[in-house]
Amino acid sequence: MTLTRFSHHASSLSLICAAGLCLSAPVGAQVQDSAPDANAIIDDQPITVTGSRIIRDGSEAPSPLTVVGADLIDRRGAQNVADLLNELPAFRGSTTPSSTANLTKNVGANFANLRSLGVNRTLTLVDGMRFVPSSDLGQVDLNFIPTLMVERAEVVTGGASAVYGTDAVAGVVNLILRRKVQGIQMRGDFGITEQGDGREYRGAILAGTEFADGRGYATIAADIYRSDGADDPYSRDWGRREYGLITNAAGVFPTRLIASNVHHSTMAPGGLITSGSLRGTTFNPDGTPRPFVYGQLAGAQNMIGGEGAGNRLYLGDGLLPKLDRIATYLRTGYELTDSIELLQDLSYARTKGRATTPHYFNFGNLTIRRDNAFLPTSVAARMDAAGETSFGFGRFWSDVGTPVPVSTNATWRSVTGARGSLSDTWKWDVGVEYGENKYHQQILGSFIAPRAAQMIDAVRAPNGTIVCRVALTDPSTACRPFNPFGENRNAADVSNYFRADQDLRQTQTELAASAGLNGRLFDIGAGRWGVAVGAEYRRSTLRAVADPLSNAAAFTFGNARNVRGKITVKEAYIELDAPLLADVAMVKALTVNGAYRYADYSTSGGIDAWKLGATWDVVDALRLRVTRSRDVRAPNIPELFTPSRSTQSITILDPFRNNVPSLVFPFVAGNAALKPERADTLSFGAVIKPFAGFSASADFYDIKISGAISTIPIQDIVNLCFGGRADLCSQISRDAGGFITQIISGGINVASQRTKGIDIEVGYRSALGQGNLDLRLFANHTIKNTVKNGALITRLAGQNDGSPQNGTGGIPSWSVTGIASYEIDRISASVQGRFISAGKINTAFVEGRDIEDNSLPSALYVNLNAQYKLGPASDPAKYKMFATVDNLFDKDPAISPQSVLPINPVFYDILGRRYRVGFGVNF
Numbered sequence: 005m006t007l008t009r010f011s012h013h014a015s016s017l018s019l020i021c022a023a024g025l026c027l028s029a030p031v032g033a034q035v036q037d038s039a040p041d042a043n044a045i046i047d048d049q050p051i052t053v054t055g056s057r058i059i060r061d062g063s064e065a066p067s068p069l070t071v072v073g074a075d076l077i078d079r080r081g082a083q084n085v086a087d088l089l090n091e092l093p094a095f096r097g098s099t100t101p102s103s104t105a106n107l108t109k110n111v112g113a114n115f116a117n118l119r120s121l122g123v124n125r126t127l128t129l130v131d132g133m134r135f136v137p138s139s140d141l142g143q144v145d146l147n148f149i150p151t152l153m154v155e156r157a158e159v160v161t162g163g164a165s166a167v168y169g170t171d172a173v174a175g176v177v178n179l180i181l182r183r184k185v186q187g188i189q190m191r192g193d194f195g196i197t198e199q200g201d202g203r204e205y206r207g208a209i210l211a212g213t214e215f216a217d218g219r220g221y222a223t224i225a226a227d228i229y230r231s232d233g234a235d236d237p238y239s240r241d242w243g244r245r246e247y248g249l250i251t252n253a254a255g256v257f258p259t260r261l262i263a264s265n266v267h268h269s270t271m272a273p274g275g276l277i278t279s280g281s282l283r284g285t286t287f288n289p290d291g292t293p294r295p296f297v298y299g300q301l302a303g304a305q306n307m308i309g310g311e312g313a314g315n316r317l318y319l320g321d322g323l324l325p326k327l328d329r330i331a332t333y334l335r336t337g338y339e340l341t342d343s344i345e346l347l348q349d350l351s352y353a354r355t356k357g358r359a360t361t362p363h364y365f366n367f368g369n370l371t372i373r374r375d376n377a378f379l380p381t382s383v384a385a386r387m388d389a390a391g392e393t394s395f396g397f398g399r400f401w402s403d404v405g406t407p408v409p410v411s412t413n414a415t416w417r418s419v420t421g422a423r424g425s426l427s428d429t430w431k432w433d434v435g436v437e438y439g440e441n442k443y444h445q446q447i448l449g450s451f452i453a454p455r456a457a458q459m460i461d462a463v464r465a466p467n468g469t470i471v472c473r474v475a476l477t478d479p480s481t482a483c484r485p486f487n488p489f490g491e492n493r494n495a496a497d498v499s500n501y502f503r504a505d506q507d508l509r510q511t512q513t514e515l516a517a518s519a520g521l522n523g524r525l526f527d528i529g530a531g532r533w534g535v536a537v538g539a540e541y542r543r544s545t546l547r548a549v550a551d552p553l554s555n556a557a558a559f560t561f562g563n564a565r566n567v568r569g570k571i572t573v574k575e576a577y578i579e580l581d582a583p584l585l586a587d588v589a590m591v592k593a594l595t596v597n598g599a600y601r602y603a604d605y606s607t608s609g610g611i612d613a614w615k616l617g618a619t620w621d622v623v624d625a626l627r628l629r630v631t632r633s634r635d636v637r638a639p640n641i642p643e644l645f646t647p648s649r650s651t652q653s654i655t656i657l658d659p660f661r662n663n664v665p666s667l668v669f670p671f672v673a674g675n676a677a678l679k680p681e682r683a684d685t686l687s688f689g690a691v692i693k694p695f696a697g698f699s700a701s702a703d704f705y706d707i708k709i710s711g712a713i714s715t716i717p718i719q720d721i722v723n724l725c726f727g728g729r730a731d732l733c734s735q736i737s738r739d740a741g742g743f744i745t746q747i748i749s750g751g752i753n754v755a756s757q758r759t760k761g762i763d764i765e766v767g768y769r770s771a772l773g774q775g776n777l778d779l780r781l782f783a784n785h786t787i788k789n790t791v792k793n794g795a796l797i798t799r800l801a802g803q804n805d806g807s808p809q810n811g812t813g814g815i816p817s818w819s820v821t822g823i824a825s826y827e828i829d830r831i832s833a834s835v836q837g838r839f840i841s842a843g844k845i846n847t848a849f850v851e852g853r854d855i856e857d858n859s860l861p862s863a864l865y866v867n868l869n870a871q872y873k874l875g876p877a878s879d880p881a882k883y884k885m886f887a888t889v890d891n892l893f894d895k896d897p898a899i900s901p902q903s904v905l906p907i908n909p910v911f912y913d914i915l916g917r918r919y920r921v922g923f924g925v926n927f
Contacts, residue, residue, distance in 0.1 A: 067164070067617060067631050068687065068703045068763060070094070070782075072157040074182075079834070079869050081193055081888040081920040083206055083229055085157050085179065086114035086146040091838060093784035093819035094161055094175075094763060096120040099143075101231070102909040105325045105359055106318075108447050108562050111411040112231075112327035112357030115143040118161060118174035119707065119759055120789060120800065120815040125637055125681075127164065127172035130179045134169070136415050136439035136514045140546055140567070142171065142640045146179075148353035148415055150331045152189060152210035153225035155182045161763065162685040162705055163633035165613035166599035167579060169540065173635045173683045173709060183335060185212025185223045193886075193922030197915050198894060202234040202324055204920075220338040227331045233358070234324035234915055237905060242896045247906040250306035260855040262901060267312030269298060270305050270368035271398035274490045278368030279396035282386055286311075291490035293383055305367050313400040318362055318905060320406055323914050326358040343426075347435070349419040359409040364451045364560070368398035370460060370488075377462045377470040378487040397460075403492045404499040405449055412444040429532075430523030437516040447506035451560040452553070455502035459486035508564040510548040517541045530593065531583035540575040546641040557649055567674075569645035570606075573638070577601040592621035603636070607644055611636050611680050629703075630688040639678040639713055643751045648673035656719050658744060659726040666744050670718050675750040683709045689763075697769045706760040712791075714755035718747055720794040759789040759801075775828030783820040804843035804860040805900040805908050814847070816840040816911060830873040830880055838865045840911050845900050860900055865913055866892040881926060888920045 072088045082088050090098050099115035115123040115138075128135060128144035138145035157179050164172035188211045195204040212223035237243025248266025252259050270278050274287035276296055286296040299310025331353040338346045372379065373394045374387050387395070421435030461473045462485035472483035484501050487493045520538035527533070550564040557563045579599040585591045601613040617631035648671045657663040689703030716724070716732070722744070725733040737746040764783040769776070789800040803814025818841035825834035842862040851858040868889045875882030890913075897912035907914055 067615075068161050068629075068689065068701070070159045070161075070765070072159070074152075074155055077151055077154065078191070078924070079832070079871055079886055080836075080867075081195065081869070081886060081922055082151070083204065084114065084146055084151050084227075085149065085154050086116065089116060089146075089157060089159070089177065091821055091836070092159070093782050093821055094118055094159065096784075096815045096819065097122075097813055097910055099123055100910070101327060101357070102324050102914060104357070105233075105322050105909070106361055106905065107359060108361065108407075108409040109411065109445055110139055110145075110357075110413075111325050111359040111409055112147070112329075112355055113138065113143075113411075113413075114146040115139070116146065116177045118159075118177075120786075120813070121174040121707070121709070121757065121759065124640070125171070125173035125683075125709075126175060126177060127168060127170075128177045128179070129168060131181055132168070132178060133419065133435060133437055133518065134514065134516045134542060136417050136441050137512055137544070138413055138415060138441055139443070140510060140512070140548065140640070140642050142544075145355070145413065145415075146177075147329050147355050148331055148351070149179055149181075150208065150210070150225035150227040150333050152191065152208050152227070153181050153223075153333045153335075155180050162687050162707060163615045163617065163631040163635065165635035166577065166601045166615040166633060169575065169601070170573070170603050170611070170613060170680070171637045173637045173681065174707070181333070181335065182210070182212075182223060182225075183337065184214065184221045185210060186214065187212065188925075188927040190925045191922060192924075193920055195918060195920035197234065198917040198919075199235065199239050201232070201239060202915055202918060203232040205230045216338065221336065223335045225333045227329065229327070229329040231324060231327040233322045233326040236321050236360075237318055237323065239323075240896070240914075240916065242899065242907070247899045247901050248306065249901045250308070251304070253301075257853055258851075258856045259853070260849075262855070262857065262899065263308050265299075265309055267299060267307055267310055268305055268365075268367070268398075268400075269301060269307040269310070269312060271313055271365055271400045272296060272311065273313065273400045273402045275397060275399045275488050276368070277372075277383075277395050278398050280387075280392050280394075281390040282383060282392075282395055285383065287380075287489045289491040289493075291378075291380060291487070291493060293380055293489075313365065313402075319402070321360045321362060321905065323905075323909070325360075327355065328357075329353070329355045340422075341424075344422060344424040347419070347421045347423065350417070352414075352416045354412070354414040356413075357411045359411075361407045361409060361447075363406050364401040364404065364453075364456070366398050366401075366456075368396045370397040370399065370457055371395075372397045372488075373461065375463055376460075377464050377485065378460075378489055380489060397488065399488055401456075403494075404503065407450045407503075408446075408448040410446045410448065412446075413441070414443075415439060415441040426523070430521070432519075432521045434519045435517070437514065439514050441510075441512040441514075443508075443510040443512075445506075445508040445510070445564065447559075447562050449503045450506045450562055452502045452504060452558050453560045454558075455483065456486075458483050459498075459502055460488040462486070504553055504559075505551075506554050506559060506562045506564070507551040508548060508554070510546070512547075513543075513545045515541075515543045528584070530586035531595075533583065534581035536577075536579040538577055540577075541573070542575075543570065543572045544641065545570045546645075555649070565646055565649060567642055567646050569641035571638070571641060571644075572606040573603055575601060575603045590622060592623055594618070594620050603638070605638050605680070607676070608638060608679050611638070625693050627691040628689075629691070631685070633685045635683040635685060637681040637683075639675075639680065639751070642674060643678055643713055644674050644676050646672070646674035646750075648748065654718060656722055656744075659723060661742065668718070668744050668747055671746060671748045672715075673748055673750045675752060678713055678751060679711060679753050681709055681712050681753070683707055698767070700766040701764070703763045704760070705763065707758065709755075709757040711753035712755035712757055713751045713753060714793045715749055715751055716754055716794040717796070718749055720796065721747055721749065724794055755791060755793040757789075757791045759786065761786040761788070761801075772826065773828070775826055778823075778825040780823045781820065782822075783818065785818050786815050789815050799847045801847075802841075802843045803845070803847045804840070804898065804911055805845045813908075813910065814843070816843050831870070833868070833870040836867040836869070838867070839863070860898045863895060863898065863912055865890075865895060868892055875926075879926075883926075884924045886922050886924070889917065890920075891915070891917045893917075 097120035098117040101112045104111050116126045117123045118126045123143050124141050135144045161175040164176040168176045191208040206229045208227045210225045214221045245264040272286045277285040284296045285293050297311045299307040301307045333351040336348045417439030419437045423433035463473050465471045470485045484498050518540040522536035525533040548567040554563045583595045585594040597617045599615040604610045613636050615633035620628045658666045685707045687705040691701040693699045721732050735748040762785045766781040768779045786801045791798045800814040802817040820839040822837045843860050844858050849855045849858045871886040873880040873884045894917040897907040897914045
């Protein structure tokens with residue numbers, strides 16, 4: 005529940021801007037460093053934009069606070085608030101639809117990620133309350149909130165666990181929703197890329213009314229959205245160049261090269277013999293053999309030129325997934341008395357995303373025997389002449405289709421509460437939230453690699469029929485022989501033996517209750533002290549049921565597990581705001597702020613979070629601020645309760661036995677002994693306002709996470725045990741002879757991460773001619789972002805590539821977003837520039853040794869927005885049109901082929917120039 009009373013009419017946003025709460029008066033509530041006027045009033049009630057539980061002016065908050073307003077969302081043509089948040093430099097590595105286009109889970113999701121510390125370390129709230137998680141790791145999908153319902157998003161970076169709740173290690177995204185709305189707002193828009201794909205359609209409505217002589221109100225909002233997805237890389241010039249990362253020959257430096265026209269040299273759509281005297285023999289679609297055309301070989305698997313699968317591995321891999329979304333929200337309230345208001349929220353949202361994944365392929369690791377029933381006669385004769393009984397075989401299985409991940413996610417939520425006042429300065433609120441999330445993950449036609457090997461190992465049975473070799477000893481097998489020589493030579497249903505549908509059905513529930521009290525105490529001469537106290541209770545449950553094959557880890561990828569668990573937590577907090585000095589020498593105002601929270605988890609026990617901060621107004625034009633905090637994140641249900649399962653065997657070196665190679669079967673499991681992560685955060689900075697309309701702030705931050713939950717590589721577990729880590733030795737089992745029989749690999753509190761940098765915000769607002777000009781700039785300089793996991797140290801700052809899909813990839817050294825807006829009469833326009841600095845492909849690479857060129861270029865993306873009001877003179881905003889052009893200069897993404905695609909979809913624009921037009925009606 006929020007701690008202040010809101011009353012929003014259609015003109016609320018303009019009033020907020022007039023009070024200085026918005027970054028841009030010309031374009032409405034945009035993005036801002038918190039510098040509102042302390043006297044900002046809407047319908048005689050204060051608006052709280054503070055990053056605090058205490059009602060006060062947000063500019064006095066010691067923690068940096070940024071606000072994204074509703075009008076900017078509308079004018080940018082954004083489909084939801086996540087689109088705007090991800091344009092701010094503080095958000096890096098967020099999960100977005102484009103970053104999930106080729107994943108098998110959470111397709112189309114929008115999970116916020118502050119500081120690139122991981123999506124599970126950013127706490128997302130709605131009106132200060134928890135929202136039902138949309139994934140098993142606890143994240144909230146921002147797709148689930150109707151866009152028109154959002155009044156603003158408050159972003160607090162660092163120092164937030166004590167005030168807002170555990171899990172806010174990197175910070176908080178707090179969505180503030182509208183309350184009283186009079187009339188109807190409708191929006192519709194359409195978007196398309198320059199290439200003609202990426203079509204998006206959206207319709208939205210917001211409606212509200214009052215009843216019972218204004219004592220009651222009801223507000224409802226709904227969003228309907230569809231994305232047709234974007235085509236594969238071959239639809240873009242950069243994709244058709246077939247960039248790839250190739251490995252040089254052994255002993256030749258650099259060991260890696262990035263080149264165009266890169267193809268694989270160990271597979272072909274019709275099959276390729278990779279060993280023996282027939283090496284280099286491939287097969288036409290009809291199965292007849294012919295010589296394979298090799299290009300310039302580089303390494304064991306890749307070549308430049310020649311034929312081969314090339315980037316057809318990603319043929320059909322869309323750049324943007326298909327996505328359908330509906331989100332609804334109903335909010336009602338009733339003033340029972342002048343000092344008590346009853347509140348009820350109901351919401352329902354559903355998304356369905358459809359991604360694409362690569363074709364199945366083998367890098368020459370299959371074996372074809374001489375007695376294979378499908379072996380062409382000419383090939384068999386050559387094998388006999390050479391005295392060979394088998395050969396290695398690689399195949400690109402383009403004739404059997406690709407797995408199709410489909411994510412269906414639905415959440416309903418109810419919040420019942422009340423709030424009121426005990427006096428002019430003391431406010432209270434209580435609330436109970438309950439909700440349920442149902443997630444259904446399918447991977448249609450997923451591959452089972454061992455069965456593919458069985459299918460192509462075809463022989464003749466004693467009766468002359470062709471069968472799988474395994475059928476000779478197991479007549480009950482469902483294996484059907486597959487002819488691997490050529491293309492499309494098998495019945496459509498033959499491949500069903502090594503393809504099956506993965507299915508995961510997951511249900512999460514959340515029950516949360518909260519009660520809070522805040523008000524003013526005494527005045528020692530510098531202003532009245534403020535205090536907020538409260539208590540919270542939360543119970544989270546998760547039940548996941550996966551198909552039998554996934555539980556047995558049979559598939560090549562995916563393999564969800566049955567999981568069941570429950571976590572309860574009881575929390576209590578107190579926050580104190582203490583003005584100490586005012587209007588004395590060198591001190592215009594000095595205020596200290598502190599907060600403490602105690603959380604008692606059913607799984608890990610009690611833990612503390614705290615914050616201590618101060619603001620010092622040296623003069624009216626200069627404010628200094630500092631915050632020191634301890635923030636925490638508790639382990640989630642999968643990290644705690646995932647059952648143990650065996651994975652594929654691997655060979656390790658056992659230092660206890662003179663590094664003798666040992667074949668082991670690792671087991672992956674949850675760890676019920678996990679403890680909460682701890683983060684120590686220091687931030688300090690300054691805000692200057694030297695003249696009217698201008699403000700600037702700079703804040704340094706240093707976040708140190710200890711006891712981070714991570715999984716250590718199997719070899720490192722053994723090595724660290726040998727080095728004296730007794731806790732890791734307990735994960736290793738040996739037989740009577742001392743040989744390793746099992747290693748359990750699960751999450752442990754072993755990793756640490758440290759990031760530090762500087763946030764900069766600058767703004768200038770002024771009249772210009774007959775209109776108004778607004779200039780804003782937001783920048784982040786990441787000085788350090790280092791992860792230590794066991795013996796592995798990864799330096800992510802300045803790394804513009806990595807593993808962005810999982811939210812823990814690199815982060816550019818500099819990220820800058822600038823906005824220039826101008827409004828005159830009925831016309832408003834803005835230009836936005838987004839810049840990321842040049843960086844490295846991998847900070848661990850040594851250029852010239854590990855890679856030929858380790859650099860990635862900087863990028864500047866320019867976006868244009870314009871809006872025209874079509875309404876009558878009495879109400880110009882009654883009808884309006886808007887248009888946007890993103891990536892105006894159609895800039896290609898930087899080439900960095902280390903992950904699923906040869907580019908990074910998180911930092912670089914991968915769709916190219918695109919257009920959006922929309923229309924709005926207000927009644």
